[in-house]
Amino acid sequence: MEINDLYRDVILDHNRRPRNFGDLQPADASVEGFNPMCGDHLTLRLRLDADTISDIRFQGEGCAISTASASLMTEAVKGRTRDEALELFDRVHQLLTDDAAPGTEELGKLAALSGVREYPARVKCASLCWHTLASALKSTDLKSVPAVSTE
Numbered sequence: 418m419e420i421n422d423l424y425r426d427v428i429l430d431h432n433r434r435p436r437n438f439g440d441l442q443p444a445d446a447s448v449e450g451f452n453p454m455c456g457d458h459l460t461l462r463l464r465l466d467a468d469t470i471s472d473i474r475f476q477g478e479g480c481a482i483s484t485a486s487a488s489l490m491t492e493a494v495k496g497r498t499r500d501e502a503l504e505l506f507d508r509v510h511q512l513l514t515d516d517a518a519p520g521t522e523e524l525g526k527l528a529a530l531s532g533v534r535e536y537p538a539r540v541k542c543a544s545l546c547w548h549t550l551a552s553a554l555k556s557t558d559l560k561s562v563p564a565v566s567t568e
Contacts, residue, residue, distance in 0.1 A: 421532060424528070424529040424530075424531065425529075427489075427526055428481060428482065428485040428529055428530075429481070431485035431486075431488035431489055432482075432485045432488075435475075435484050435485070435487065435488035436488045436489075436492050437474045437475065437488065437491035437492065437495070438474065438475060438476065438487075439476060440462070440476060441462040441463070441464060441472055441473070441474040442462075443464070444462035444464055445463060445464050445559050446461075446465075446553040446560070446562055447460060447461070448461045448462075448549050448550075448562045448565065449564040449565070450545045450546060450564070450566075450567075451564065451565070451566045451567070452479070452483065452541050452545045453566065453567070454538070454567070455480055455483065455541065456479075456480075457477070457479035457480060457545055458477045458478060458479065459476065459477030459478075459479060459483070459545065459546060460475065460477055461473070461475050461487075461546065461549045461550060461553065462474050462475070462476075463550075465499075468499050468500075469496065469498050470495055470496065470497055470499075470502060471496075472495065473491045473495055473550075474491065475487045475488075475491060475546065479542065479545070480542050482542040483543065485529075486530060486542070486543040486544070486545070486546050486547070489526055489527055489529065489530065490509075490527075490546050490547060493505060493525070493526075493527055494550065499554045502550065502554055505527075506547050506550065508524065509524075509527060509544075509547055510547065512524070512527070512534070513531075513533055513540050513544055514540060530543050541567040545565075548565050548567065552565045
């Protein structure tokens with residue numbers, strides 16, 4: 418199986434059966450994210466236990482790449498600290514935007530997002546959920562995190 422086929426299969430699987438999709442109540446943070454170019458929108462809710470993401474869920478409508486990325490992201494950050502999740506955000510952002518990005522071996526399933534780099538118009542689809550999460554994690558007031566737009 419070609420590596421591109423494997424990546425495509427991971428994206429398709431997470432789009433068809435998104436993990437951590439649904440409401441989360443109560444939530445410590447609820448953040449809206451919008452991609453006006455594609456029409457993607459999501460609401461990301463997370464619960465923190467001290468500095469660790471104990472639960473995270475998303476709802477909304479989006480293209481296959483947007484939905485798959487949010488599903489993969491929620492799996493990857495659950496159980497991580499804020500700093501670990503923000504470090505992962507930096508790695509994924511580099512993966513999506515930098516042709517010289519370092520190897521993807523330690524990213525696990527998130528490496529499937531590397532194929533998006535070949536379609537620059539879709540990078541914002543894949544990064545929407547990540548920017549939304551980063552906004553929440555960087556916020557000092559989790560109850561009033563402003564909406565995030567990729568434009």
